[in-house]
Amino acid sequence: xxxxxxxIVWGPFAAGGTLTAFLSPALILLTLLxxxxxxxxxxxxxxxxxxxxxxLARLALAGVVFLSLWSAAHRLRITCYDLGVRADTLVASVxxxxxxxxTGGAVLYxxxx
Amino acid sequence: xxxxxxxxxxxxxxxxxxxxxxxxxxxxxxxxxxxxLDALNHIKESVDPTLSYRWSCHMAVCGSCGMxxxxxxxxxxxxxxxDYPGLIRVEPLRHFPVERDLVTVIDDFVAKLARVKPFxxxxxxxxxxxxxxxxxxxxxxxxxxxxxxxxxxMLCYAACPEYGLIxxxxxxxxxxxxxxxxxxxxxxxxxxxQEELAAxxxxxxxxxxxxxxxxxPEHVDPAAAIQQVKIKSTIDWYTEHLMPWLNK
Amino acid sequence: xxxxVGRRPHVRPITSEWIFRHPRYLRYMVRExxxxxxxxxxxxxxxxxxxxxxxxxxxxxxxxxxxxxxxVAFHVLALAFxxxxxxxxxxxxxxxxxxxxxxxxxxxxxxxxxxxxxxxVLSLAILFFAGAF
Numbered sequence: 189x190x191x192x193x194x195x196i197v198w199g200p201f202a203a204g205g206t207l208t209a210f211l212s213p214a215l216i217l218l219t220l221l222x223x224x225x226x227x228x229x230x231x232x233x234x235x236x237x238x239x240x241x242x243x244l245a246r247l248a249l250a251g252v253v254f255l256s257l258w259s260a261a262h263r264l265r266i267t268c269y270d271l272g273v274r275a276d277t278l279v280a281s282v283x284x285x286x287x288x289x290x291t292g293g294a295v296l297y298x299x300x301x
Numbered sequence: 302x303x304x305x306x307x308x309x310x311x312x313x314x315x316x317x318x319x320x321x322x323x324x325x326x327x328x329x330x331x332x333x334x335x336x337x338l339d340a341l342n343h344i345k346e347s348v349d350p351t352l353s354y355r356w357s358c359h360m361a362v363c364g365s366c367g368m369x370x371x372x373x374x375x376x377x378x379x380x381x382x383x384d385y386p387g388l389i390r391v392e393p394l395r396h397f398p399v400e401r402d403l404v405t406v407i408d409d410f411v412a413k414l415a416r417v418k419p420f421x422x423x424x425x426x427x428x429x430x431x432x433x434x435x436x437x438x439x440x441x442x443x444x445x446x447x448x449x450x451x452x453x454x455m456l457c458y459a460a461c462p463e464y465g466l467i468x469x470x471x472x473x474x475x476x477x478x479x480x481x482x483x484x485x486x487x488x489x490x491x492x493x494x495q496e497e498l499a500a501x502x503x504x505x506x507x508x509x510x511x512x513x514x515x516x517x518p519e520h521v522d523p524a525a526a527i528q529q530v531k532i533k534s535t536i537d538w539y540t541e542h543l544m545p546w547l548n549k
Numbered sequence: 550x551x552x553x554v555g556r557r558p559h560v561r562p563i564t565s566e567w568i569f570r571h572p573r574y575l576r577y578m579v580r581e582x583x584x585x586x587x588x589x590x591x592x593x594x595x596x597x598x599x600x601x602x603x604x605x606x607x608x609x610x611x612x613x614x615x616x617x618x619x620x621v622a623f624h625v626l627a628l629a630f631x632x633x634x635x636x637x638x639x640x641x642x643x644x645x646x647x648x649x650x651x652x653x654x655x656x657x658x659x660x661x662x663x664x665x666x667x668x669x670v671l672s673l674a675i676l677f678f679a680g681a682f
Contacts, residue, residue, distance in 0.1 A: 219593070
């Protein structure tokens with residue numbers, strides 16, 4: 189037996205799990221309010237655009253997107269195994285690629301703001 | 302003390318005759334203060350001497366009488382009949398092959414336990430000069446004490462779905478016992494144990510269901526040990542690969 | 550010694566029914582399914598950033614698009630699952646990060662409680678900063 193390289197995927201999973209535990213409910217509540225027609229003031233184009241233009245906010249948003257997507261992807265991979273899907277390598281490749289693609293998209297969009 | 306008739310359904314399997322296990326029903330007059338093990342002993346003595354099961358101490362210390370009682374992993378000597386108003390269904394511990402009746406094959410667990418070297422690997426220089434004694438403060442003792450309470454009953458293996466899904470998984474009790482020695486101030490064997498604990502089938506097969514800690518009859522917290530090993534192994538990995546200047 | 554009797558251990562098959570064997574396994578699956586909602590919401594966030602980068606009109610269309618009963622239903626579910634994720638995550642932190650002070654370990658409730666408190670403060674701060682109230 190040898191030490192595994194699992195920490196590569198587990199580290200961001202644990203970090204993302206902690207981050208989403210702190211942030212997700214509040215952030216989801218914000219878009220729920222918008223969906224109900226009571227968009228919070230921050231969602232006004234000028235304010236949000238100005239905020240997302242700041243380098244620190246961009247870094248934070250990219251970080252949140254990456255860690256959230258990665259931890260969701262890793263959990264989904266394990267759930268698939270729990271539910272009897274044995275093609276772990278295939279499942280892992282698909283979910284991690286989606287997480288990275290989503291992060292790439294977010295970085296690209298943030299660069300254009 | 303009152304008596305009442307209790308219905309039992311016990312999984313029977315005779316490898317010489319049965320193609321597959323089947324349930325056998327026993328209707329037994331039991332004393333109210335009995336535990337499931339008392340009822341099994343009564344069945345074996347007075348009803349059906351062919352019934353096989355393991356037991357030894359009758360006081361939740363030896364860890365031999367682990368079995369499924371109404372679907373939950375339990376020590377038969379700690380499961381009071383008064384807590385089970387209806388039919389009591391007794392099966393061998395889940396996830397282990399059935400040798401005969403309630404007796405399981407535990408070779409897998411025993412082999413895995415040996416792999417994490419669950420004994421003191423002295424840290425060079427930790428012993429006091431002259432006497433050769435190892436001094437340990439109460440705080441240092443407390444650090445690992447709860448993990449010493451494991452009695453190797455394997456209830457956590459029967460509760461863990463990941464062990465059922467991945468037979469190679471080293472499992473909760475073995476990790477807790479490896480962690481027990483890693484957390485001992487006198488011990489210097491962590492690097493050797495990490496080869497097993499931080500391997501793919503070490504802590505990484507755990508998905509933190511937490512069932513192991515819920516069913517432990519000695520209130521050990523294997524799930525805690527596993528998460529702590531995961532975090533430390535992750536810090537190890539990133540230090541080793543991303544911050545080589547920190548390596549000696 | 551008696552003659553060795555034939556050993557023929559019976560291996561019971563593992564099926565997906567374990568999920569329903571005890572409420573704890575069902576709770577675990579619910580916790581794990583939170584990833585679908587948090588993941589989907591985050592992908593929606595990426596789309597939102599895209600519309601934001603395209604200008605005021607695209608952003609306005611995005612906000613209008615949110616106002617559908619399906620989106621509201623998704624959000625209600627996502628909020629419930631995300632809150633359950635937070636609850637379970639913080640409840641389990643004392644296991645992963647025990648704190649020993651002197652001889653004793655801090656009680657689990659103190660460590661979990663500190664996380665729940667920080668969660669509440671942070672959530673209120675986000676809502677306040679966003680001008681939700």
